[in-house]
Amino acid sequence: MAILLQTMAKEKMKFNNIFKNSTKMTTENTENEKELDPNIIEENANGEQLIVEELSPEEQLKQDLDKEKDKHIRLFAEFENYKKRTAKERIDLFKTANQEVLQSLLPVLDDFDRALAEIKKSGDDSLVKGVELIHEKLKNTLVSKGLEEVEVRAGDPFNADYAEAITQIPAPSDKLKGKIVDVLEKGYKLGDKIIRFPKVVIGQ
Numbered sequence: 001m002a003i004l005l006q007t008m009a010k011e012k013m014k015f016n017n018i019f020k021n022s023t024k025m026t027t028e029n030t031e032n033e034k035e036l037d038p039n040i041i042e043e044n045a046n047g048e049q050l051i052v053e054e055l056s057p058e059e060q061l062k063q064d065l066d067k068e069k070d071k072h073i074r075l076f077a078e079f080e081n082y083k084k085r086t087a088k089e090r091i092d093l094f095k096t097a098n099q100e101v102l103q104s105l106l107p108v109l110d111d112f113d114r115a116l117a118e119i120k121k122s123g124d125d126s127l128v129k130g131v132e133l134i135h136e137k138l139k140n141t142l143v144s145k146g147l148e149e150v151e152v153r154a155g156d157p158f159n160a161d162y163a164e165a166i167t168q169i170p171a172p173s174d175k176l177k178g179k180i181v182d183v184l185e186k187g188y189k190l191g192d193k194i195i196r197f198p199k200v201v202i203g204q
Contacts, residue, residue, distance in 0.1 A: 092191070098145050099190055105142065106188060106196055112138060113186075150187035152198045156180050163187065164197040171203025179203055 045153055055063065112135050119131050152163050157179050171177040180200045187198030 003178045058073060099193075099195055102142060102145060102147050102188075102190060103195055109138065109142070110185065146190050148189050150179065150189055150198050152183055152200060154180055154182055154185060158200065161202045162194070162197070165202050166199045168202050168204045176203040 077180065104175060116128075116131055116135055120128050122128070150162060155176065162181070166188075171179075171180060172181065181203045182201045183198055183200040184201060185196075187194060188196050
């Protein structure tokens, strides 16, 4: 009986050892499979399992290069926009830098226009020609600095954005109702900005 019990105890120990080895091998195999498996299982914030593919070194380098290229293109585009914006601001500044000086010269130009009109009445052609040359030289100098005359003529429709109405008079004809009858003072602009509106009379 004692011999039978000893034999059974030995068999039980063998069985337990075999079970332990089997469990250990299964655990090791599972860990090895995790290390060799190219897909790593991760859990997201909701506890769901996601399969994330591992990239090879070449693929990772290509992905990083694409990201750097995209950053470079965006940075280059922003720099180009900055250059265009600053260039436009510089041009606008140059155009309006002389505004005060040009505005102060406009009354002189008006006096020149009136003087030339009176000189033409004298009939002295040589005098008229000399004054005209000086007048043209002054106008060309101001134009070279960006000054332009606002084109407004009698018979044009009145537009408050481009002219200032001094007074209204009965229209000489139906065609001139709501239109410019006379221009009392010329208007000028510097670039796209009107620095003095033409003063006009409109018909009613």
